[in-house]
Amino acid sequence: MKQFFKFVFATIIGIIISSFLLVIILIGIVSVATSGDKSTEVASNSVLRIALSSSIAERTPDNPLAELGFLGLNGDKAIGLNDILANIRKAKTDSNIKGIFLDESSMASGQATTEEIRNALIDFKKSGKFIIAYSEIYSQSFYYLASVADKVYMNPKGIFEFHGFSSQITFFKGALDKLGIDMQIIKVGTYKSAVEPFFLDKMSDANRMQVNAYLGSLYDHFLTGISASRKINKDSLANIANNLLIQNPEDAVKYKLLDGLKYKDELLDELKDRTGVSKKKDIKSVNIGEYTKAGTDNDADTTNLDSRIAIVYASGEIAGGNGDDNSIGSEKVSAALRKVRLNDKIKAVVLRVNSPGGSSLASDVIWREVLLTKKAKPVIVSMGDYAASGGYYIACAADSIYAEPNTITGSIGIFAMLPNMQKFFNDKLGLTFDGVKTGKFADLGDVSRPLTPEERMILQAQVNRGYDTFTKAVADGRHKTQAYINSIGQGRVWTGSQAIKIGLVDKLGNINDAIRSAAKMAKLKDYSVVAYPEQTSKFKSLGRAFGAETRVYMLKSELGENYKYYNQVKAASQMSGIQMLMPYEVVVR
Template sequence: MKQFFKFVLATIIGVVLITVVLVLVVIGIISASGDKTIEVEPNSVLHIAFTNPITERTPNNPLAGLSFLGLDKDKSTGLNDILANIKKAKTDSNIKGVFLDESYMVSGQATTEEIRNALIDFKKSGKFIVAYSEIYTQGFYYLASVADKVYMNPKGIFELKGFNSQVTFLKGALDKLGIEVQIIKVGTFKSAVEPLFLTKMSDANRLQVTSYLGSLYDHFLTGISKSRGINKDSLFNYANNGRVQLPEDAVKLKLIDGLKYKDEILDDLKARTGTIKKNDLNSVELADYTKSNADSDTKDESSSKNRIAVVYASGEISGGEGDDNTIGSERISKALRKVRLDNKVKAVVLRVNSPGGSSLASDVIWREVMLTKKVKPIIVSMGDLAASGGYYISCAADSIIAQPNTITGSIGIFAILPNMQKLFNDKLGVTFDGVKTGKYADLGDISRPLTPEEKLILQNNVNHGYDDFTKAVAEGRHKTQAYINSIGQGRVWTGEQAIKIGLVDRLGNINDAIASAAKKANIKNYNLVAYPEQKSFFNQLSGDVTAEARTRILQSELGNNYKVYEQIKGVTQIMRTPQARMPYSIEIK
């Protein structure tokens, strides 16, 4: 009987929890369906605070603002809406300025660059930008340095220490487990596999990391130097010698303008907007401003029959459908076919933000880009990453536009097959036996090592993939295959470096790519349409929401060690088919 009541109680609790979740869903949907245009009060401040990862597009989530299943209550705003809102605020008479509030820039450097450039353009209106933070990470300070005034909490933390790149090597752990990782690759610099068979960086990898990290850091210092009027060499020395240890040091070196508490910042903003000190400051959140009906200089082109399609390809590349955060070859191919066959679409912008992935899936998308190019202009806009497979799908475009700190190149192919014989036999006491009808019937069996003949088969497969890759790049970039091979070999480049070697045509943002597409299509008035269509909230609910909740929980529990978990997880995912993938993630804090 006691056991019976336990089961009954568990069932009741389960029903209650499900009911609560469903009620929250209904509330969210009702709330979302009732959304109205936001009225911006006169003398308002656009409040910008980045606390969530910045995606390419604002998630399609009517429950934004609620907090359950481990999700934040904060509303996430995609780069598309961030840039549009800053542009809109520039000419909105009700917006007097921007308040950049304490943020942790969970974004790549190219994303930060686009937002920073939008803020620089905003300043042309004569409106103010004030930045404040308790903790200035290097990423947020790079963004905030464009502000008219940069303040921080008197007891805060200011980081200026330089960039570093660290790789987690797993060979020692794999050896202890009795796992041998069999590597088949092309490319001296293709270092994604190094953590599996080395205990430190190879000389080639150290060379390329030193090169591109130096390029990124030089651009970082140049931007701050220009905004703050501080000599770039001085900035380098401040970081190199640890000159900024206390908030007072940042003021003394003119990196910031002063030390203030939050209430003092709010009083300053009230004074700037003509608000009486005892009254509340009129402000509008970035996410809410998307729904405002501001007076903007953006032309109403809704009557135009011409369209420019922006196809978003964001995340790792694999076969199948994918989703808003991964590139499924089937989903992106369908989108490219749709815009290619749509007579109203006069040009296409392919927005690529990807470290690569499956070489086969990359080739499938490349084919669709090639076919699209034959009938209408297609321009690639590179985000934080457009490397390896991300470059593969880009190379056939009419033109490639990147940010100076975009990470690109990494033209190379590799395959990984683990040999777990020692783990099974020696560690676990498990053995295998069987029969086969052909010599290679069990090729790819992880319970034994590859034979020399099998290694040759796989190496030929990878060589063929690399040959196809370099041919595609050579054709798309109008270079010889020999030249592409010389700058390929898996080497990573920044956008600034890529221009010099011909992998990128010019520097710019997604709006520059759209303007370029319009010019090539010889159209002036047009509507923008985005593809692929974002999944409905109900389609995302069971998968994306729970996945995001799981990610948030892991990040909370593991803290800074989460990046190690991500690296190990990534290694296990690439032990499948030949890959055209970035060697590692790059994180600048």
């Protein structure tokens, strides 16, 4: 009985503590949501601190938990690429900002996102203001960003990574064999390797060739950028990486990739000197997330301009329905395209695509709306980290396509995947199935048995038709022959630098280049920029913030780098119908 009361008491205490914490969180959320218009005051001689330690979405999320920093690391508020770029531009002409401090960042963003931020920092330097970078650990991704700084410092006992790029694929065939699951693959495209992990135990020769090609292109761009910023010969940089010549911080200084080694207090003293602050006082600084709400003397009110350019964001995997801020729902994006097409004040459209693809049907639904919009007003595509497979399909109808040199694009191919779980059910679980049907194909797609040869032929014909539709849409949009698109298609992945040479991309540039191009096509000089689809309001997104986004955040925190394996298996299990999907995520550390 004593033990019973002990457990009951512990349970009651747990409930009380949990309830108290929930109330505190809710109070914080309500205070954030009700004070959203409060501006940030920036003191004179301030430093803009940029620390990017969580994944960077295309747009700053509009939910209370993100406002509280719950979905960001190191206590910083989650901030989207749109506000990062706008804030760096704003700081360039803000007399209160004396320079930028690039603080320790893990750079969980994709390479094209990093490229856009890096180019914004290069533009910021034209103001004559300083940029200083500091970290205890420099990943290759963060160093690429930091290399544009006037001074790049590191903790004397820190870690500096500079060893080249690698790409690794996880293959599930061995595990599926042990479970008695046979993945039945129907595809078009020699290089369409999204399905390889499920029926091979290593990379095919074709896939190895394409990965070597695009990884080499990404690495060459990486070295070229650092070479220009640090004034070091590109071949010398390659030699440093190939022979792992940097094995401690002193080596990084020796080979001039770093300007010096400093402890944090020494770094802060230098920032105080640069901003004219006494050593006994704190540095005046503002975090980039807070700076979004800071006004400047140079702010111009463009909200009442009759001429507008709409940015339609299409970010994440493509599926039917409404999706959310991290996925592309065909209904939601199509509705946004219809809205901007019918709005007379909107004179041009920039479609911002950051997607590895997804459902073939959902991609086609969006492609149709892009095509109709182009007939009404100019449509320019700006590609982010990815615009591959279905992501390229929704882009190909535009008037013009911009990509970063390290954007991953192409992957013009199509596939379907259906598991045969008969042995798993029979041998592992002891389950058998029996039933009746009214027609020969009434149970087509049943995972409890293998496909018949006739069923496989039917599915292959559907996939072939899908590939023909895909290549025809690209051929029409890019003004090429379908035979040519087939020759550079076959599921092959390209970087932006490669894609411009083969005609899949028109120009290398960022989202601001695309906006300027749209304005030029629409013959606009004065215009405002508006974003679509509308984000869910703070209060409406509250339940979702506690649900899906919090669950993902907690899984990432618990699983760490292993989250990607969980996500791959989850994505495969949720695939439905014919897919236009890029093979895998490219991760550079």
